[in-house]
Amino acid sequence: MKFQIIAGELCLDFINTLDNRLIPERRQELIQSYEDLLDWATQAGALSTAQRALLLREAESDPKEAAAVRARAVELRECLYRIMTAVARSRRVSEDDLSVFNAYLGEALSHLELRRARKGFRLAWPENHSKLDSVLWRIARSASDLLSGDDLESVRECGDDTCRWLFVDRSKNHSRRWCDMKVCGNRIKARKFYRRQAARNVV
Ligand SMILES: [Zn+2]
Numbered sequence: 126m127k128f129q130i131i132a133g134e135l136c137l138d139f140i141n142t143l144d145n146r147l148i149p150e151r152r153q154e155l156i157q158s159y160e161d162l163l164d165w166a167t168q169a170g171a172l173s174t175a176q177r178a179l180l181l182r183e184a185e186s187d188p189k190e191a192a193a194v195r196a197r198a199v200e201l202r203e204c205l206y207r208i209m210t211a212v213a214r215s216r217r218v219s220e221d222d223l224s225v226f227n228a229y230l231g232e233a234l235s236h237l238e239l240r241r242a243r244k245g246f247r248l249a250w251p252e253n254h255s256k257l258d259s260v261l262w263r264i265a266r267s268a269s270d271l272l273s274g275d276d277l278e279s280v281r282e283c284g285d286d287t288c289r290w291l292f293v294d295r296s297k298n299h300s301r302r303w304c305d306m307k308v309c310g311n312r313i314k315a316r317k318f319y320r321r322q323a324a325r326n327v328v
Pocket residue numbers: 283284285288289290303304305308309
């Protein structure tokens with residue numbers, strides 16, 4: 126599947142993988158399987174194609190664990206959705222959501238290691254890690270960076286009522302209203318077309 130990566134932040138693009146979230150009859154789960162999760166992570170730049178291939182092989186040899194990780198990914202995503210929309214709407218984030226998120230974050234950070242860099246050291250994920258949930262570590266880290274950084278006040282929901290995808294507004298004058306004109310522009314066009322058709326049918 127080809128995913129739309131538009132949010133400017135890994136964790137927000139992940140939240141957007143439940144499409145048409147607010148319209149029950151059109152809601153679409155884009156992460157149907159562990160392989161979907163790997164495809165999304167690769168397209169979003171969180172995994173290399175070599176890492177994707179390694180994790181896919183592991184998943185094929187342990188489908189039960191792969192299904193469990195996919196279920197946890199969805200739990201993490203929905204928790205992040207509640208946290209980030211609360212932030213975007215200037216509401217208080219619930220303690221329950223914070224504690225669920227902190228459990229994921231603690232697990233993620235326990236895998237970070239200090240590695241020698243050209244100048245000093247840097248934090249990095251272990252290379253060639255075959256743990257299936259290593260995809261979730263990157264999402265949790267992205268969310269903790271966003272929540273504790275200066276970009277937090279630029280988290281926005283798409284202005285289209287049926288879309289509401291999340292993104293970081295890094296535009297110069299903080300005026301970005303839409304997730305992406307290619308995505309939302311098309312939705313708006315489709316709706317206008319539908320309305321025109323409906324109007325014609327009335328006559
Ligand atoms: Zn949108």
